[in-house]
Amino acid sequence: MVELSTIPQEVLDIAEGIRSMRIRGAGKIARSAAEALRIAAEKYQGEREPSVFRRYMAKVADTLIETRPTAVSLPNAVMYVMQAVFQQTSDFDELKKGVIDAANRFIEDSLNAVKRIAEFGSKRIRENSVILTHCHSTAAVSVITEAYRQGRVVKVYSTETRPFYQGRITTRQLLENGVPVVQIPDSAVRYIMHEVDQVVIGADTITSNGAVVNKIGTSQVALAAHEARVRVFVAAETYKFSPMTVIGELVPIEFRDPTEVVPQEWLEKHKNVRVLNPSFDVTPPEYVDAIITEVGVIPPQAAIMILTERLGWAIDKIKQAGLTKLRFEDLVED
């Protein structure tokens, strides 16, 4: 049994940063988790014995994936790095170096993926487009910014995205990039949709049947777009596709603290009121026109192809281990 106290504080701070949403956005969370695993390997002080090192890394991995349940980018990033932890070798230095290299590779590939998505996705934005986006997605902001640079975006509507107001981050970033942006409350989406040409959003998780799990309110945006015959594009790296959904698992939806919705004093005054704060919702594939990934623009129905081609190794591992819940400490052999 590995104690939490053996994990470097810097690593625990990253885990806490993800839990508290100081570090947020599915891609950023994934890169931060990979970075945390790298730091954990670099700062490891225990025995130079592969099985002991593997057990320690599994504890770090489990600590990271327990922080937030919905975005699959987090366990996918951790699984990617942990493949190196489970490589067959009795050479401790080789093992440790393999882990550090895998983490660095994940971070670099992830950043390159966002650039490719901007390149591919911007081509799908028509001339003189008014875009609507929801929440804050680095991938979606990159697509919109690139299309603006190419002269095709005239205006962006950015929703506030209550209760955490990530839309304000989007608004600020678009402004910094020179993009004309209008902040709207979430409740104005249907009112404004008749002006919108295309919706561009990100994703936290994409299931094997092409459903998109993204920030709460996304499915309402997609529904309003569908009604107004406005196309919906989802910008998502391939590590946002969920291997667990291939074996029939549902994506867990995170419920956050009620005080993100109403102040503590209000709750104390109205003791009988129950407040619900679901952080994500599911948009069915029928409401999504295309998913823009770093390997190409696909219809949501092709999600399974991405999963088998890019994450086949993870699906095999999950099936072999008979997993219904990912827990790395269960995968370590002595």
Ligand SMILES: O=P(O)(O)OC[C@H]1O[C@H](OP(=O)(O)O)[C@H](O)[C@@H]1O
């Ligand atoms: O990876 P990128 O494109 O940045 O973001 C993807 C998604 O992650 C965010 O979740 P949260 O704010 O962490 O709950 C939003 O739902 C956003 O659409």
